[in-house]
Structure formats: C-alpha cells, structure tokens
Amino acid sequence: MKYFGTLILLITYTSLSAKAKPLLMMYRDYHAVADTDTVKPIRKSSASVGVTYGTDALFFGRTGPIKYPFMSTDVVINSKPGFFVYGSALKVLGYKPLVDEIDVGGGYYYRASKTYTGTISYTRFIFNKEANIIKSASSNDINWKNTFDWKLFKTSFTADYLFGKSDDIFTTVTASKYYESKFSIFNDQDFLSINPAISMILGTQNFVQRYADDHNRKLEFYNIIDKLARARDNSRFNALNYSFKLPLAYNTPHYTLEASWKYSIPVNVEGMLQNRKESFFNFTFYYVFY
Template structure:
C-alpha cells in the first residue's frame, strides 16, 4: 500500500467527521474536514492542509443557518507516536478567524490490525463565533480501530467540556481501496474509503448554544415563546444522534493528496430549536506531507 501521511484517526470528524474531532489532519470524524484516505506510517513528518466545507457539522448537529468554511491545519508527527497539531477555521462571510484549535496526543499500534490514538484538543473561539461547536472548549478523544480486512471498524470516545459537558461515541465501518492503475504516471493513484457512521451521545451543547445565540438569529416568536423547558433535561440523555454515509475520493501523489467527499447526514432525536434535517455535505481537502 502506498504511503503519504503519517497519522490519522477525524473527526473530524466530524469529524470535523468528526465528521468526528471528523480532528483535522488527525481524526477524519467533524468539525473540520480532512482526507479520509490516508495510510498510517511511522515516520517523523509535518503535514499541512487546507479544507473547504459546505456547512459546519458538529457531532451530527448543524446551526440554524449554513456556515460554509475554510480551515488550515498543520501537524507534527514524531517517530515515537507523539504528535502535536493546530488548526484555524474561518466561516465564510464572518470574522477573519472564527476558531483556533491546538492539541496533541499519542498514536499506538498493538498489532498490524489493531491501532488507536489518544489526544486532547483546546478550542479557542472568536467571541462572535456562531458555529454550534462554540458551546464547547475542550475535547479528550480516544480512538481504536480494527481492520477485519473486509471492513475496518473504528470506535471513538469523546468527552467535551467547557460551558457544556457531553459524552459521545462514534462508530464507523469503512472499506479502503485504491486503484491498481495510474492517472498521469506511475507515481499517482486514486483511493476510496466509503463509510457508514453512527454517533451516540448527550447534547447539552445544543441547549448551551441556544442560550448563547438564540437572540442573534431570526426565530419566529412562536418558537421562542414555546421552548420546552424539559428539553434541557432530555439533552442529558445518552441517545442516538446521527447516522451518516460518506464517500471520499482522493487523487494521491507521494507527497500530497487532493480529496473530494460527499456525506449524507440523518440526524435523529433532535432537541431544541435547531430543527436539523437530513442534509448533504460536500468537502474538498488538500494536504502536503514533508518527511
């Protein structure tokens, strides 16, 4: 199998995902978008990337309006498995910088089939940031993956804390494959990694987001006047939050990858005034690897 990125677990999935963290150049799970077609290798390296997303998705939830965005990511990977990373997010049409993330962690591998990573991320938001993720400021993430050959199964645990506290479990089943033929020369190839994903968790962040931002958005008075106080209690329940299908297609060369992906998201057990519905998301990612 051909190599071009040292580490991924996404959040990023999420996620950014992490969609989800779909974790920038790390997780492939939500909140910021990254290539899902990477292969893990153990080398000292630096990866830099830029992504475009059609809407900000955070653990299966979106805001009341669409927030298309750009992100820039950088990650340093050591041979020992330690890594540090940072990301900058800009929602198009809003503040110059809406969010800066910094974090680090450790990648481990128990066998050829079983690997994982543990990490911590700090989210720093512009005071006027409107993305739904802004209700949280810290994330502790643990991801384990097992390759059954027929499918690869990943289970990701997240604990988010700050203005709201939430627990999430993301389960993904994916199948990676790549072309046996080249496009322009013998140094390039296409790769695919379709996946089916489920997110379970609490959603206290939804209630916190409503408290922080409801008056900045145009909501019908009938909704504001009839907000159910019991919704805050229901948000504490550990429920199924989202199902999604993701189909990424990537063009790869030894040092860089260009990927386009489509995700179809099916939110369930939606609480509060967000009124999330089924939605398609389109993401484009480019990253370059130095090693």
C-alpha cells in the same frame, strides 16, 4: 442492545472483498474531532499542511440554524515514537470575524497489533466571541479512538468527552472500506483512492442547549419553545446521527487532493435547532513532508 442491530447493519454493509493498500498520506479532516475522524498520524517523523473548503460546519451530527460554509487550514507534526501535535484555524465565509476558531492539541498514536491501532488526544478549541458555529458551545475534547482492521473492512470505536461551557459524552461507531486504483494517472507513483464509510453517533447534546442560550436573539426565528423540557432531553444519551461518507482522492507520495460527499441523518433532535437530513461537500488539499 437498543442500537446493536443498527451496528450489525453498519458492519455488514461494508463487508466487501478487496485487497486494500495502506494510505501513503496522513491528514487531519477539519471535522476530525467533530465527526471523530480523529488525527491520523503515521509512525514516522513527518509534518503535513492542509487547506479545506466545506459547505457547512457539522459538529457531532448537529448544525447551526443556517448554513455556515467555511475555509480551514491545518498543520500536523508527527514523531517516530507516535507522539503528534496539531493546530488549525477556521474562517466562516460571509461573516465578520477574520478567524472564527483556532484549535490546538496533541496526542499519541499506538499499534497494539497488526490489526488493532488507536489514538489518544486532547484538543483545545478557542473561539472568537462573535463566532456563530454550533461548536462554539464547547472548548475541550478528550478523544480515544480504536481501529480494527478485519482485512475485508475496518471498524472504529471512538469515545469523546467534551467539557467547558457544556459537558457531553459521545460514542461513534464507523465501518469503512478502502479501495485503491491499480492504475496510475500521470506517473507510476500516483493513484486514486476511495474510502466509503458509514457512521453512527450516540451521545448527549447539552452543547445544543448552551448554543441556544448564547445565541438566543438570533435563534428566536427558529421556533425556540419549551426551554426547560428541551434542556432535560439534551442530557439524555441517545443516538444522534447516522451518516454515509464517500471521499474520492488523487494521491501522490507527498500530496493529496480530495473531494468528499457526506449525507447526514440527524435523529432525536431534542434541542433548539431544527436539524434535518443534509448533504455536505468538502474539498481538501494536503501536503506531507517526510
């Protein structure tokens, strides 16, 4: 009940009246697992390839001690029955490893009714031993996302269980509203779309402690104090982050260009990292083959 009022505000904020059309495209935001914007498959056979540039690596509402701008590539393959597989590779710009991270995974997309859809997926994270991003403290994620379409807006409730070097659980609540332009830009098949969303992440943050242990020498700069007390705090289930995301996209039947701004407000920062409010910018191109 502690966070029920916040959830109501999230949903109320996005309750705007407009008729939205379904997205023509499917793509995987690189921080899909991190922000629980999980793989978004469509119910037909298809494949997509995407490239993303981001100004900083964000993981369940937490960032590293310095900014890590990155480039990533993603591939998603969907089958008509609803099964999908995907893979991605990430390079942190300005640092030594040629590839910092490779992700592979798969799952199942289901539609229980006209208003209720969901995905269940598993992702394996493989990191270069020199990787510095905070995500490197985890190696496996089981994700279950449930989306409800209320016509006026959508809500999603996502559960994540991460295990490997550290174990964590997360719940993410998101409310979003999709708008699509009624006019075309260059031909009668393209359009603009905007999908503002607000999210709340709750969970544990043992991965922060593990990251600090793995990068102790690098983090001595950033005020590491009272290690044992911090470790106890990290195991508590608390609100971790509130965020607002504003993606603007140019869409065609086969490809999309998207620019996305996200404002992140970390709360209950109990770990070794001094996270503060931050803006993130992502630029993505993805192409779908039917």
